[in-house]
Amino acid sequence: MLRIFRLPLHREFSRMKLHNNTIRGVHQALDAIFEQGQYADKVIERTLKSNPKWGARDRSFIAETTYEMVRWWRLITYLSPSNDYWDLFGTYWLMQGNALPPWEEFERLNAEKIKGKFESLKNPAILESIPDWLEEIGKKELGELWQAEIQSLNEEAEVVLRVNTLKTTRERLKNQLAADGIQTYIVKGYPDALVLEERQNVFRNPAFKEGLFEVQDASSQLVAAALAVEPGMRVIDACAGAGGKSLHLAALMENKGKVISMDVEEWKLQQAKLRARRNGVSIFEPKLIEGSKTIKRLKESADRLLLDVPCSGLGVLRRNPDTKWKLSPESIEKVQQTQQELLQTYPSMLKPGGQMVYATCSILPSENELQVKKFLESEAGKEFQLIEETKVLAQESGFDGFYIARLLKK
Structure with a gap:
C-alpha cells in the first residue's frame, strides 16, 4: 500500500466511499484558493454553506481534504500526472494509502509510478511542500532547527480552547463538554487551555454560545499572560484584530479596569465587540486607529501595552x-518594516514604569528578537529594557510557533 506522508492522515476517511459531488466540492474550494487567491478558511465556510444537504461526515471530508491538499500542494502537483483536479485529488488519495474507485476520472493514475517518483525525490522544498525561497530563508535564519520545525508546521493543528474564567472554571467546562460527548485534555503550563481529543465543530455547542470558551491556540494564550496584568489596570491592545487576546486580558483582569482594543480595521473591532458581549466582558472599549493623532492622544496613558x-x-x-x-520575500520584508514602524511609535502610549509585550506568530528571528534589538538601540527605545523573551517553536511545544518579548519602560 502506497503511503507517502509521515503519518496516516484522516484514517476515518480511508474506509469512506468516495462520492462525485463531495470531490467536486473539494475541486471548487481548491479553485477559489489557488486560481482566485481567496483565503482557505473563508472558501471552506462558503463551500459548505453552498450545499446544506451534505451530512456532517461529508462536510468534514471536504474541509479536511481541502486543507491537507493545500498543505501538500507543491508535493501533490509534482507527483500528479497533470494539474487536472481529478488527477490531483487522486494523487493525494493514493499518497495516503487509500484505494481509488475504478472511475474513468482516475484512469491516468498509476500508484507505482507516483511511488517511484516520490522515492527518487531529493529536493527538500518539494518534499516539505514549500516554496524554494522559504526553504532558503528558513535554513538561513533557523539553521539546524529548520528541518524539524517545518516538519512540525506541516502537521495538522490541534483544536485548543481557552476557558473564559469570567464565567466558568477549566474543570467545570471540561466536565460540561464531556457530557456533550466532547472529550478534552489538559496540558501542563497552559492554565486556561483545554485540547480536543478529536477534531470537531465546537461552535455549535451551547457552551460556546454562552461564552464559556473561545478557540485559541495554546501558544497564543501565552501572550496575554506575559503582560502580567492586574485588576484595575488600564491596558491597550494596540493591534487587536478581532479581539481574542483582548478578551483573554479582560479575563485575567477579572473584568476590572479597562481594555482598549485598537485596530485600523473597523469591521474587526465590530467582531470583537460581539465576542466581548458573548464573553460577558464589560471593560472592553474598541477604538479605531484613524492615524497618528489617535496614538498621540493616548500618550503615556496605559499601564500595559500589547x-x-x-x-x-x-x-x-x-x-x-x-x-x-x-x-513572498518581498511581503515579509514589507511586514518587517511595518513591525519596526509600530515599535517606533506605539510605545509612546505606555506610562513610565509600565510594561509592554511585543509578540508575533512568526518563527523568524528577523521578525522577532532582531526587531526588538533594533528598537532598543534606537532613540525611541532608549527608555526601555528587555525583561524576558520567549521563543516558542512548534517542534518543542506541539503548538503554534510564537515569539513574546516583555519590556519595561523605565
Missing part, C-alpha cells in the same frame, strides 16, 4: 497552510 504586530504568520502554518502560497 503589540501583537502584523507578521508573516509562519508560526501558524498548521492552521493556515495557504499562507505559504500567498507570502
Whole structure:
C-alpha cells in the first residue's frame, strides 16, 4: 500500500466511499484558493454553506481534504500526472494509502509510478511542500532547527480552547463538554487551555454560545499572560484584530479596569465587540486607529501595552497552510518594516514604569528578537529594557510557533 506522508492522515476517511459531488466540492474550494487567491478558511465556510444537504461526515471530508491538499500542494502537483483536479485529488488519495474507485476520472493514475517518483525525490522544498525561497530563508535564519520545525508546521493543528474564567472554571467546562460527548485534555503550563481529543465543530455547542470558551491556540494564550496584568489596570491592545487576546486580558483582569482594543480595521473591532458581549466582558472599549493623532492622544496613558504586530504568520502554518502560497520575500520584508514602524511609535502610549509585550506568530528571528534589538538601540527605545523573551517553536511545544518579548519602560 502506497503511503507517502509521515503519518496516516484522516484514517476515518480511508474506509469512506468516495462520492462525485463531495470531490467536486473539494475541486471548487481548491479553485477559489489557488486560481482566485481567496483565503482557505473563508472558501471552506462558503463551500459548505453552498450545499446544506451534505451530512456532517461529508462536510468534514471536504474541509479536511481541502486543507491537507493545500498543505501538500507543491508535493501533490509534482507527483500528479497533470494539474487536472481529478488527477490531483487522486494523487493525494493514493499518497495516503487509500484505494481509488475504478472511475474513468482516475484512469491516468498509476500508484507505482507516483511511488517511484516520490522515492527518487531529493529536493527538500518539494518534499516539505514549500516554496524554494522559504526553504532558503528558513535554513538561513533557523539553521539546524529548520528541518524539524517545518516538519512540525506541516502537521495538522490541534483544536485548543481557552476557558473564559469570567464565567466558568477549566474543570467545570471540561466536565460540561464531556457530557456533550466532547472529550478534552489538559496540558501542563497552559492554565486556561483545554485540547480536543478529536477534531470537531465546537461552535455549535451551547457552551460556546454562552461564552464559556473561545478557540485559541495554546501558544497564543501565552501572550496575554506575559503582560502580567492586574485588576484595575488600564491596558491597550494596540493591534487587536478581532479581539481574542483582548478578551483573554479582560479575563485575567477579572473584568476590572479597562481594555482598549485598537485596530485600523473597523469591521474587526465590530467582531470583537460581539465576542466581548458573548464573553460577558464589560471593560472592553474598541477604538479605531484613524492615524497618528489617535496614538498621540493616548500618550503615556496605559499601564500595559500589547503589540501583537502584523507578521508573516509562519508560526501558524498548521492552521493556515495557504499562507505559504500567498507570502513572498518581498511581503515579509514589507511586514518587517511595518513591525519596526509600530515599535517606533506605539510605545509612546505606555506610562513610565509600565510594561509592554511585543509578540508575533512568526518563527523568524528577523521578525522577532532582531526587531526588538533594533528598537532598543534606537532613540525611541532608549527608555526601555528587555525583561524576558520567549521563543516558542512548534517542534518543542506541539503548538503554534510564537515569539513574546516583555519590556519595561523605565
